[in-house]
Every structure is written in structure tokens, then in C-alpha cells.
Amino acid sequence: xxxxxxxxxxxxxxxxxxxxxxxxxxxxxxxxxxxxxxxxxxxxxxxxxxxxxxxxxxxxxxxxxxxxxxxxxxxxxxxxxxxxxxxxxxxxxxxxxxxxxxxxxxxxxxxxxxxxxxxxxxxxxxxxxxxxxxxxxxxxxxxxxxxxxxxxxxxxxxxxxxxxxxxxxxxxxxxxxxxxxxxxxxxxxxxxxxxxxxxxxxxxxxxxxxxxxxxxxxxxxxxxxxxxxxxxxxxxxxxxxxxxxxxxxxxxxxxxxxxxxxxxxxxxxxxxxxxxxxxxxxxxxxxxxxxxxxxxxxxxxxxxxxxxxxxxxxxxxxxxxxxxxxxxxxxxx
Amino acid sequence: xxxxxxxxxxxxxxxxxxxxxxxxxxxxxxxxxxxxxxxxxxxxxxxxxxxxxxxxxxxxxxxxxxxxxxxxxxxxxxxxxxxxxxxxxxxxxxxxxxxxxxxxxxxxxxxxxxxxxxxxxxxxxxxxxxxxxxxxxxxxxxxxxxxxxxxxxxxxxxxxxxxxxxxxxxxxxxxxxxxxxxxxxxxxxxxxxxxxxxxxxxxxxxxxxxxxxxxxxxxxxxxxxxxxxxxxxxxxxxxxxxxxxxxxxxxxxxxxxxxxxxxxxxxxxxxxxxxxxxxxxxxxxxxxxxxxxxxxxxxxxxxxxxxxxxxxxxxxxxxxxxxxxxxxxxxxx
Numbered sequence: 001x002x003x004x005x006x007x008x009x010x011x012x013x014x015x016x017x018x019x020x021x022x023x024x025x026x027x028x029x030x031x032x033x034x035x036x037x038x039x040x041x042x043x044x045x046x047x048x049x050x051x052x053x054x055x056x057x058x059x060x061x062x063x064x065x066x067x068x069x070x071x072x073x074x075x076x077x078x079x080x081x082x083x084x085x086x087x088x089x090x091x092x093x094x095x096x097x098x099x100x101x102x103x104x105x106x107x108x109x110x111x112x113x114x115x116x117x118x119x120x121x122x123x124x125x126x127x128x129x130x131x132x133x134x135x136x137x138x139x140x141x142x143x144x145x146x147x148x149x150x151x152x153x154x155x156x157x158x159x160x161x162x163x164x165x166x167x168x169x170x171x172x173x174x175x176x177x178x179x180x181x182x183x184x185x186x187x188x189x190x191x192x193x194x195x196x197x198x199x200x201x202x203x204x205x206x207x208x209x210x211x212x213x214x215x216x217x218x219x220x221x222x223x224x225x226x227x228x229x230x231x232x233x234x235x236x237x238x239x240x241x242x243x244x245x246x247x248x249x250x251x252x253x254x255x256x257x258x259x260x261x262x263x264x265x266x267x268x269x270x271x272x273x274x275x276x277x278x279x280x281x282x283x284x285x286x287x288x289x290x291x292x293x294x295x296x297x298x299x300x301x302x303x304x305x306x307x308x309x310x311x312x313x314x315x316x317x318x319x320x321x322x323x324x325x326x327x328x329x330x331x332x333x
Numbered sequence: 334x335x336x337x338x339x340x341x342x343x344x345x346x347x348x349x350x351x352x353x354x355x356x357x358x359x360x361x362x363x364x365x366x367x368x369x370x371x372x373x374x375x376x377x378x379x380x381x382x383x384x385x386x387x388x389x390x391x392x393x394x395x396x397x398x399x400x401x402x403x404x405x406x407x408x409x410x411x412x413x414x415x416x417x418x419x420x421x422x423x424x425x426x427x428x429x430x431x432x433x434x435x436x437x438x439x440x441x442x443x444x445x446x447x448x449x450x451x452x453x454x455x456x457x458x459x460x461x462x463x464x465x466x467x468x469x470x471x472x473x474x475x476x477x478x479x480x481x482x483x484x485x486x487x488x489x490x491x492x493x494x495x496x497x498x499x500x501x502x503x504x505x506x507x508x509x510x511x512x513x514x515x516x517x518x519x520x521x522x523x524x525x526x527x528x529x530x531x532x533x534x535x536x537x538x539x540x541x542x543x544x545x546x547x548x549x550x551x552x553x554x555x556x557x558x559x560x561x562x563x564x565x566x567x568x569x570x571x572x573x574x575x576x577x578x579x580x581x582x583x584x585x586x587x588x589x590x591x592x593x594x595x596x597x598x599x600x601x602x603x604x605x606x607x608x609x610x611x612x613x614x615x616x617x618x619x620x621x622x623x624x625x626x627x628x629x630x631x632x633x634x635x636x637x638x639x640x641x642x643x644x645x646x647x648x649x650x651x652x653x654x655x656x657x658x659x660x661x662x663x664x665x666x
Contacts, residue, residue: 002562004525018626267391
């Protein structure tokens with residue numbers, strides 16, 4: 001295992017200490033239980049938005065805490081769901097008095113623990129809405145999931161809901177927008193290599209030198225099929241066709257296209273992928289009105305990418321364009 | 334070789350087409366000869382800043398074209414210097430009538446070709462200042478370089494000079510700032526794995542499963558020594574000591590710290606590295622006043638990182654903080 005870490009068991013703590021040391025102007029980091037909140041939290045009168053999940057997907061979620069996006073993130077150990085007490089403490093730390101939205105990727109442990117946290121918060125008089133993101137079209141059920149996995153649409157939901165919360169829209173509206181994003185977004189990924197979990201010390205799965213895993217999960221869960229390595233054009237065709245058919249997208253639709261790196265893939269390759277995606281969608285009469293290209297929801301050091309398409313309307317577009325100021329996404333601020 | 338590309342010989346062209354398709358609002362991309370300019374170029378009355386070099390280091394340099402940073406970038410083929418005609422055409426496309434600064438990383442081919450371009454531009458009445466960046470303390474001479482290699486300080490010089498140019502400072506001032514950044518910045522990198530050049534199809538160098546290359550170049554050039562893989566703490570100590578001793582930095586200095594990923598290293602590990610760097614510098618009485626953590630000057634899919642430290646004063650700090658609006662760096666805009 002080749003990683004820039006100290007002891008594998010300290011990787012998450014060391015990372016969080018690094019985040020705390022780097023960004024005291026914008027974030028407060030609490031170690032034990034671990035959570036990250038925006039420096040100006042709680043923002044009174046604003047719906048608080050909290051997300052979380054296993055570590056190893058950086059910048060998600062901690063890198064999306066800040067004005068216009070999340071109020072708090074709860075990082076678990078690598079690929080391990082955070083605990084209810086983390087979610088409880090994080091939500092209490094950012095509660096602005098008008099309720100909280102929990103954005104939860106659809107993995108069984110995450111959903112269960114966020115539900116427990118919501119119950120505890122309800123007992124204390126904090127209104128919580130939970131929205132589960134399940135945008136990955138690759139497989140119906142998976143290693144850690146009943147139903148579809150939550151992946152790239154989470155980034156888009158956090159941005160769009162964050163913008164709505166900044167406008168002081170009420171909890172029901174913000175949660176409704178989150179459901180709208182999830183309903184209109186689909187994703188699929190591909191792995192060229194496995195990832196390696198620090199505590200495991202060896203690759204999560206075996207992939208031959210000329211193989212790729214189409215439909216891989218962000219923890220290395222199996223996808224739809226293992227195939228011989230193909231060109232970027234063929235890979236984009238496979239991922240995009242699955243997404244477009246599932247949503248479905250039709251001629252005349254406008255989309256936001258996220259081309260996401262899995263952690264071990266350089267930006268150069270993501271632009272090659274975007275080029276193919278742009279051409280393919282154009283050929284089907286689907287306009288890419290907005291795009292986001294980079295590594296936003298990763299799987300440790302996995303080489304590969306995912307594509308997420310979100311069908312846009314004027315409301316979603318305006319919220320996407322609104323200012324945001326986080327480590328991972330920043331514009332207009 | 335596992336890469337998200339089509340034909341290896343098309344990788345750079347496909348990437349540039351992707352950049353053009355993704356960012357028509359902010360960039361114009363010219364294919365053959367290849368160059369990228371800001372969409373509002375030329376900006377009359379502003380010193381034009383042009384950089385360039387081999388591809389494979391993305392987001393450098395194309396990702397730094399835009400308000401507050403570069404006017405144009407000339408990407409060569411992978412790890413291959415651009416040609417004088419690229420630099421000539423790019424400079425002409427962004428010439429605002431008050432001269433141009435060429436920021437050149439110290440690799441023999443780059444320096445020679447930028448010098449030829451400057452001569453041609455001089456013949457056409459465009460005043461050009463060339464500043465060569467040579468901040469890598471690892472080795473005296475290298476595979477493609479007489480003297481020290483140019484690496485991470487290039488990002489900082491492009492940002493700081495870009496801010497000065499936006500203030501309409503004259504060419505001599507902007508070039509002077511570039512020399513000041515270079516004089517006050519030092520870098521060193523480490524590779525955990527080799528990179529693979531698309532046209533070569535196999536790793537540039539061999540590194541055992543428990544080895545690392547301390548002082549590696551951004552094209553996989555040999556560094557100071559090959560050592561057994563160490564902890565993040567030990568790696569940071571080795572890189573930082575070399576930088577601090579060379580500059581030298583002393584107790585009471587303020588620095589900008591860049592922790593840069595080499596392309597195949599996830600953000601999580603970069604924060605672990607930053608944590609060690611912050612502690613080490615703090616212990617020596619050196620304050621990290623600004624930081625930048627992410628993959629900014631990469632070496633294709635190499636796993637590893639580099640550290641750059643720039644000694645700050647009030648002038649450099651204010652220019653660093655000024656608004657910038659590029660794909661790779663964006664704040665205040």
C-alpha cells in the first residue's frame with residue numbers, strides 16, 4: 001500500500017486535523033465525535049443542512065461545508081458510516097431554529113444512523129427532514145445498499161439546497177428541492193483500478209491489467225460487468241446510455257453534467273471524458289447547460305470516473321449559479 | 334496502461350476540445366497551433382501574461398487562464414515543450430499594447446523556444462520580458478534541465494503576477510514581482526509511483542512496491558534518492574527541511590504553503606501532509622499565513638506530492654488575496 005499517511009488507524013483524524021489547521025477562517029472541526037461546521041454556525045433563521053458518510057470520498061462532504069452549501073458534515077472512518085451521536089452533535093451545533101435537512105447517501109448504515117439521529121433530535125424539539133439520495137443506475141441492490149446507491153447527485157443536491165437555504169426558504173421547500181434533484185439526476189461510474197482502504201492495506205478488489213469495472217460503486221462495490229478496457233468514447237457511451245435511458249432524458253432537455261474523478265484520475269483524462277460526453281449528448285439533442293469537471297466524490301485512490309446528469313429547469317439552474325464558498329466548490333464569493 | 338483516453342496520440346487534442354466545449358464563457362481554445370486564451374482577450378492596457386509547457390500537468394497552465402492570472406497558455410504535447418509558433422500566436426492573441434510577460438518553467442526546451450518566440454515578437458514590436466522559474470531544490474541539473482527545475486512556484490507566480498497586471502502595473506513591475514516570487518519560493522516533491530506517458534504506454538521509471546523517490550521531477554526525472562516508503566511525517570520532514578534550509582527560512586517568517594498532489598493522489602492524503610507540514614513549520618516558528626492544498630501542477634497519474642513554500646510580505650500577500658477567476662483557482666469573483 002502506497003499512501004501519504006502515518007498509521008492507517010490515524011488517517012481520518014490526521015486528515016481532519018489538517019483541515020482544521022488549514023481553514024480556521026471558514027471551518028470549525030470537532031474531533032471526537034468528528035464533525036465539521038461552518039465557522040459562522042449556527043446561522044439563525046436558516047435551515048441547517050447536514051450531510052455525512054464514510055471518509056475516503058473527499059472533498060465530499062467536509063469540503064462542501066460553507067456559505068451556500070452545507071452547514072455541517074459528519075465524517076465516519078474510511079468507508080464506514082458515521083454514528084448517530086456525530087449527526088446529533090453536528091446538527092445541534094448548526095441548528096438555526098428553523099429545522100434541519102439531513103442529506104443521506106443511500107447506504108444501509110448511513111440511512112439507519114441518520115434516522116436514529118433524527119429521532120433523538122425530534123425529542124429535543126429540532127425538526128428534521130431526511131432525504132435519501134439514490135442516483136446510481138448501475139445496480140438495483142449492492143454490497144452495502146438496499147436499492148440504488150447514492151453518488152454524484154449528492155454534490156448537486158448539497159449545492160442546490162444550500163442555495164435555497166441561504167434564501168431563507170423553509171425546511172419543506174429545501175427538502176422538496178432535494179427530492180427534486182434526486183428525482184432528476186442519475187449517475188454511473190467506471191473503475192480502471194481498485195481502491196485500497198488504509199486499514200486493509202491491499203486493493204479492495206482484483207482487476208486485471210486490461211480490465212475495467214463498469215458501474216462500480218464508490219467503495220469498490222461490484223458494478224454491472226467487468227469488461228476489457230475500452231476507449232474513453234466507448235466508456236462514455238456505456239455510462240451515458242444507461243443514465244439517459246433510465247431518467248429518461250429526451251431531445252430538448254437541458255442538463256448539468258458532472259464528470260467526476262474517483263481520486264486517482266488526473267484532470268486531463270476528465271476533460272477527454274467531458275469532450276466525449278458533450279459530443280454524445282449533443283448528438284441526441286440534449287444540451288449541457290452547466291458542467292462540473294473534477295474530483296468531487298472520490299473512492300480513495302481509485303482510477304476511474306463517474307458521470308452524473310441532472311435535468312435542469314430555471315429554478316435549479318438559478319440555485320446552481322448562486323454564490324458558494326467552500327473548499328471544494330467556490331464561485332461568486 | 335489504464336487511462337480514460339482514446340488514441341494516445343489524440344489525448345492532448347481531445348482534452349483541449351473538452352476544455353473548449355466546457356468553458357466557452359471564459360476561454361477560447363485554438364487547436365493547431367494549440368493555445369488557450371481568456372475569452373475577453375486582448376485586455377487593452379494590461380500587461381499580457383503567457384505561460385506554457387508540456388501537457389500532463391493539468392490544471393497548469395490552461396486551468397490558470399482567466400481574470401487575475403494568465404492571459405494565455407500554450408500546451409505542448411505530453412511532457413513536450415510547446416513550439417515558438419504557439420507562443421508567438423498566443424502572445425499576439427492577448428497583446429494589450431503594453432508588453433507581455435512570459436513565465437517559463439526551467440526546462441531547456443521551454444526556455445529556448447520561449448526565447449525564440451520573444452525574438453520574433455520583438456521584431457513585431459511587442460515588448461517581452463521572460464522570467465524563468467527554477468524553484469525545485471531537489472537536484473542541481475536534471476534530465477531536461479540545466480540548473481534547477483521549475484515546479485510549484487510557477488502557480489504562485491502566475492497568480493501574483495496576474496493580480497499585479499490586473500492593477501495595470503507596468504511590465505517591469507510585473508516581471509519584477511515574478512522574479513521576487515521565484516527568489517522567495519522553494520519546492521521539493523516525492524513520488525510513490527511512476528507516471529505513464531500515453532504514447533509510451535508503460536511507466537516512465539520503475540519503483541518497487543515499498544519504495545519512493547524523494548526529489549522527483551514532474552516528468553518522473555530522478556530525484557535525490559530512492560528510499561523505503563516512509564510515513565507522511567517523515568516525508569514532510571525530508572521535503573520541508575530541504576526547502577527551509579535552502580531558502581533559508583527563519584523563525585518569524587510568514588509563508589504561503591502549497592501542498593500539491595501529483596495527479597494520482599487523493600485530497601485526503603494531501604490534508605494529512607498539510608497537517609504534518611503545519612506542525613513542523615509551527616515548531617520552527619514559521620507561520621503559515623496562506624495555504625493552497627490540491628492538485629495544481631501534476632505529473633499525469635503519478636501518486637505523490639510536492640511542497641512549495643513562498644516567503645510572504647504584505648505586497649505578495651495582498652496580490653495573492655486579490656480576486657481570481659480561472660478553472661483551477663477561483664475566489665472573490
